[in-house]
Amino acid sequence: MNAPAPIRLLIADDHPVVRDGLSGMFAADPAFEVVGEAADGAEAVRLAGSLEPDVVLMDLRMPGMDGVAAITELARTGSPARVLVLTTYDSDSYVLPAIAAGATGYLLKDAPRDELLRAVRAAANHEAVLAPSVAARLMDRVRPPAPALLTPREHEVLTWVAAGATNREAAARLLISEATVKTHLLNIYAKLGANDRASAVAAAFTRGILTPGTGA
Template sequence: MTIRVVVADDQALVRTGFRMIIDARDDLEVVGEAADGEQAIRLVRRTSPDVVLMDVRMPVVDGIEATRRIVADGAAARVLVLTTWDIDEHVLGALRAGASGFLLKDIRPTELVDAIRGTARGELPLAPSVTRRMLDRLLRTAPRMSAPDGLESLSQRETEVLTLVGQALSNAEIARELALSEATVKNHVSAVLRKLGLRDRVQAVVAAYDCGLVRPRRP
């Protein structure tokens, strides 16, 4: 199955570079390019991609608002935010708008490809340890938002799983921590996402922080 990708960045050279990397893989295909957020929104509606590579800083409509509108449309596409700085405060805004993760623009080609594939599967786009370290930096000085609706509907076990997901643990690591099978953990994660109305694991990490279940680690 081919993973369909939209690339949204106001720099033509960046879009061309990503297209060359993506189209060189048999299982990936760029189905459109956008130079601003408004174009990205229209492209997603027209092409129904699996993944959107979204620059945060774009003219007309920025990447945060574009992400928010794509998610509000009910699109199945998952958004990967592109940034030059891993501590860019705009990245957290994009995650809270519904983005599924973030990548630095200087990422290596193999890492970019792996991140797109992982995001399409609903996994963390980066290694869990990297994701947690980068989110710690973003969340350390950010104001805590209100907890998502549905938190009270979680069982004690589901709350435990959300806490461990918030620490960016993989299913295998959570299974070892709670002495459960990976299949059982996967079912619990799915239930947590469904009850809280979250799209994927990165959204769950941010939700765990906003709920107060997880605190950013000190540098």
Template sequence: MSDPDAVRILLVDDQALIRVGFRMMLDAEPGFAVVGEAADGAQAVADVDRLRPDVVLMDVRMPGMDGIAATAEIVRRSPSCRVLVLTTFDLDEYAFGAIRAGAAGFLLKDAERVELISAIRAVHAGEATLTPRVTRRMLELMTEMQESPARPDLDALTEREQDVLAAIARGLTNSEIASELFLSESTVKTHVGRVLTKLPARDRVHAVLIAHGLATPEAGGGDR
């Protein structure tokens, strides 16, 4: 009998063997349900409309509509659906393209099983996840752009909210931020929500990109 509370997952990859491998892995994980497979971006968009998955595992390089374009369309049409981009290509253009398109995370296909499972659970819970190399590169770009005139004015954030934003940029979870700043986790969640509202940003990764001039704010604010 299917679990009504299971995380509904759509697999998107142009290679059938890749999809089979991911399906076998995820079907064996309690609390997960693979509800469909797509071989290209256009099919993925249609399947999201039809199947209403919670999380999409999205390949980048596919015939026709690629994963970046599909991610942007899915986020536009189904804001509650979270997209986790998986690729064998460890290149900045794909990672940042995916994030700008609205992806909740970016991982390489050679990530360990536990890392993939953790990433799916994180994005489903509303968090964002990036492979460590991408996080390091993002921080490098942020450092290079510290004096950029395109960097937005952060005066709207309180000192504590700026502390929280800086911790988010380092990849810390809410519990880790709470421990470092000597706050309760519920207080951290409140601060994160205020940061997203004030910038405004759709999620934590988007907030960091906005703060450092790598992305533009959401029109009218993002989803909380």
């Protein structure tokens, strides 16, 4: 049985050392063939048109035409190459535009060698592949927000308590009765698993309900 044709790979990165390292890594595996290297997005688009790679390994921050612009242009021209982003950045400002532009996958440069090889194979097979931190970011974007643990009024009461206000002072500030403050505090204790004011405030800071500097 004939071995499958190697995956044709184009590497786009503005750092020669990075390109050399990636090229050497893939060239050492007979399952891959590095057909070209590009130092910027415009060169990547041009070489993708002439070399017809299966996968473009694309950095994002490059001079001139950056990675997102190159991905967008490859999609506009109908290039069949799959684009796998390989970068050091995993913030929303990089991840979301790259995915929206048409990237098949998104990996970080600290990915282990085996993971990177698997990712290029997956991209060549039209499978999406995402670094764990990137997948988590995308999940957070599409997942509905969790319901707030405390009601807005309970949060106001706890904020005053954290600022050192007594029940009477909190009631006066919030224009409610002292009895109502006590009721809110009992609800807060139950929700936070607290026994008193101090433990409720501590639990709220631990859970991020209150943040340092919180004050009414």
